[in-house]
Amino acid sequence: MATILLADDLAFIKMVQKEILQKEGYDIIGEAADGLEVIEKYKKLRPDVVIMDITMPKMDGLNALKAIRQLDPDARVIVCSALGQQQLIIEAIKIGAKDFIVKPFDPPRLATAIQKALK
Amino acid sequence: MEVEYINPFIIGAIEIFEKIAQIELKKTSVQVTKSTKPANEICIVFGVAGYLTGQVVYSFKNHTAQRVVSCMMPDSKPEKQAEYFESALSSLANMITGRATILLAGKEHIIQITPPQINIENDKNAAYVEFPTINANFSSRFGTLEINVALRKTQ
Numbered sequence: 019m020a021t022i023l024l025a026d027d028l029a030f031i032k033m034v035q036k037e038i039l040q041k042e043g044y045d046i047i048g049e050a051a052d053g054l055e056v057i058e059k060y061k062k063l064r065p066d067v068v069i070m071d072i073t074m075p076k077m078d079g080l081n082a083l084k085a086i087r088q089l090d091p092d093a094r095v096i097v098c099s100a101l102g103q104q105q106l107i108i109e110a111i112k113i114g115a116k117d118f119i120v121k122p123f124d125p126p127r128l129a130t131a132i133q134k135a136l137k
Numbered sequence: 138m139e140v141e142y143i144n145p146f147i148i149g150a151i152e153i154f155e156k157i158a159q160i161e162l163k164k165t166s167v168q169v170t171k172s173t174k175p176a177n178e179i180c181i182v183f184g185v186a187g188y189l190t191g192q193v194v195y196s197f198k199n200h201t202a203q204r205v206v207s208c209m210m211p212d213s214k215p216e217k218q219a220e221y222f223e224s225a226l227s228s229l230a231n232m233i234t235g236r237a238t239i240l241l242a243g244k245e246h247i248i249q250i251t252p253p254q255i256n257i258e259n260d261k262n263a264a265y266v267e268f269p270t271i272n273a274n275f276s277s278r279f280g281t282l283e284i285n286v287a288l289r290k291t292q
């Protein structure tokens with residue numbers, strides 16, 4: 019089954035994502051709370067998919083996304099943020115996000131985004 | 138501070154409370170004040186930058202916050218609700234602020250926010266903004282919510 023790395027500064031959000039994804043059979047192999055930690059964990063764990071928040075301490079999610087895509091041009095990153103502003107969605111897709119999910123999201127939305135990213 | 142900046146927060150708060158906690162909020166009052174200093178002991182603070190600059194502060198009484206968190210995690214044990222207490226409230230406030238930024242940014246602009254800063258006993262030293270603020274109050278079956286919004290267009 020596909021492996022997933024979760025990045026969000028808020029533990030509650032990661033707990034909700036983890037419950038949804040474990041029910042779908044995905045393997046959550048790591049969690050990060052800021053932009054620098056997610057880059058470190060990506061290098062070490064090489065997950066199939068990263069679910070990435072935007073507003074995080076130390077480095078925001080869009081800069082972390084850029085860094086991860088430089089490390090691995092095939093990296094599959096799904097942005098999951100409450101800041102669903104049109105210009106931010108355009109920016110995220112431009113720098114290589116596979117999808118953009120606006121919080122609060124319905125559980126099937128997250129599962130579908132991962133299935134699509136894995137294709 | 139433009140009065141219309143408050144409406145996206147009012148819409149966001151009502152929508153997100155309903156969706157995330159199944160709690161119905163009713164707006165009770167809106168007025169202009171001099172600072173974002175909160176009225177209640179539990180508060181969540183966001184800095185705002187980009188197209189708009191300023192601060193947004195959400196505050197609850199402790200007993201209200203406890204009930205809100207238990208509505209957000211209805212299937213979890215009390216210990217788990219306690220473990221996630223601060224993070225659940227921060228997430229709720231984060232989603233309301235996010236919803237408001239979508240409405241405020243429109244099609245052209247970008248608004249950034251800081252990660253939420255939560256204070257659980259009305260920290261007198263916290264840095265609140267002394268700037269014209271719109272204060273909005275809501276009631277619910279578990280008590281009140283206050284939102285203080287101080288925003289201006291970035292020069």
Ligand SMILES: [Mg+2]
Nearest residue numbers: 027071073074
């Ligand atoms: Mg965040």
